[in-house]
Amino acid sequence: MNLFNPYYYAVKLRNWLYDRGILKSYALDVPVVCVGNLSVGGSGKTSLVRFISNALSEKFHVAVLLRGYKRKTKGLLVASYRGEVKAGWEEVGDEAYMLSKVLKNSSVLVCEDRVLGGNFAIKELEAEVIILDDGFQHRRLKPDLSIVLLKEGDLKDRLLPFGRLREPLSALKRADAVVLSYQDVKEWDLTLEKPVFKLYRTNWRIVSADGKIVDHKDKTFVAFSALGDNGQFFQTLVKLGIKVEKFLSFPDHYHYKNFVLKKEKLYLTTLKDFFKLKPSENLFYLDFDLRVDGLLGFIINNIRAGSSAGRATDS
Template sequence: MRVKLFNLWRKFSFFLLPFSFLYGIVVVLRNFLYDHRVFKIKRLPKPVISVGNIIAGGTGKTPFVEWLAKYISSSGKKVGILSRGYGRKTKGFFLATDGKRILATPEECGDEPFQMALKSVEKNFGWIVAVCEDRFEAGIKVLENYDVDVFILDDGFQRRDLHRDIDIVLFSGDEINEFLIPAGLKREPLFSIKRADVVCFRNFDDKESFKKYFPREDWIICNFGYKLLEIRKFFDYILLEKPFEGKKILAFSGIGKHTSFIKLLKDNNFEIVKNFEFPDHYNYSGKDIARIMEEFNSSGAEFVITTEKDYARLYGMKELRNFPFFYAEIEVEFYEGEDELKQKIAEVVR
């Protein structure tokens, strides 16, 4: 139903353009007031690195945050990840993990923070993951109980009330032709990217035109994508060994870009006999799983594959342990700019 409503909105979104114009005025005015310090900007006593974008969903922020947290923690630094916890059924501050234990459910902290908390505990990264509408409040509460060397803001580009030492914006190219909310998915005008310190292009080839449009000498420009790290079975954490060529699968996801997930699987030589697209942050029901299993049984597929984010949402359905459900774990792959980004991080995180 939500997918049909989304498609219907896309079809008639042109009529919402006057509201997008008004929304744009408000956003520009808000940024102007922050830029000129009319609105107060708070500062945490530890360095803050923000990862965000200007479009609602779809650029792969969570895996990028995970790469950043993994890189920083590998140098012995203690990482705290602060998120709003989009889609959660709670309000206020929640600690998803203290780096050793899972302390919240996906419903309490949101699917993406839960995904990061799960990875932190499983792989002994020691990340502290907290959610709160007020990221400054979350940071202060974390520091009251834990030693943190650096904070990472998940989806923090629009969080203007909190000082950040590095502002990283992910850019996929979809932003160029997208309208502002509510006629489109763009949260800010394209020129807002000038606030960023680092621009990371996700499989976007026209960087030179972008640089001409936004000339900045001090920008760090990266180009990146995502590669398949491994396929793991729900709950059992059994690595499914490569090669994947010719393996017939049923795929499903509830993420911003289902097509990117399908392309990743095809690039790794899976034969997709059936796939389902659900809305981003979708909360699966027993009926949804029954439908997937019904299609699986009639499709001739060998197993079912979804994303790590969907696995986080399905973590409470322990009965899936007995079914051939797997999830794809991905990681960032840089094509250029990785060394410059790491140097920038080293200047802040000492």
């Protein structure tokens, strides 16, 4: 089918130009860890960025760099500095705002020009490690380590516009490590000639607007989300035995401008969606921890190896 897909040839040409140095990639003066995927959303990327950022921030000042998808602004904007929120979600985008709210020791910034944003983070924010969120296809900024999340469904999916893949599976050759998502929903495996890690979501909890963990046994919710793959969220609620009277599915990055909470109902959503709504006593979000055995050690070892080998900026 790729033979009849113009998008396939555009992706192939772009990668060919970067592989041969015709289009330039630029390195930064600190380690850059890229966290990306092959499909259009729904792979757990933002959760993994949160997981890695929290771990690395114990030793480094981490700056998370995003494009700021569907924000109302342009250019470079600091979403948070060392945990202090500097902008609203409409200014920096919902993912950047969510990360700025939950990452207490890291900085978060958005910029369409990732090279510009990365250099700003180093010079002005004194970042020691850059985490490039959703940067696997953004090849202008050269990562020191590329981590790609993969869903089991990606193995049988097709390229845009016929499917949800942004690149074919062969693009995994550029990755330094692959993380197999949603093992808690269904365990699956994949053998590759590079490190492969498995992502489990654990310690599920329902949290109220004031940050308290609540017991859901006697509660029934209206569940809603606006993710790249809403089905994963709804499937998780069913598996956890959370009572849901109605599921509401919205497009990814939905703005919720005309969404009204009925006082007599209880609402349950994701962390990203929760922060786009005004706090309410009948609004809750589902949160969790991640377990990815071996990944953090792999990242830290590679960061140290890259630092000891010296760094040079490609200009």
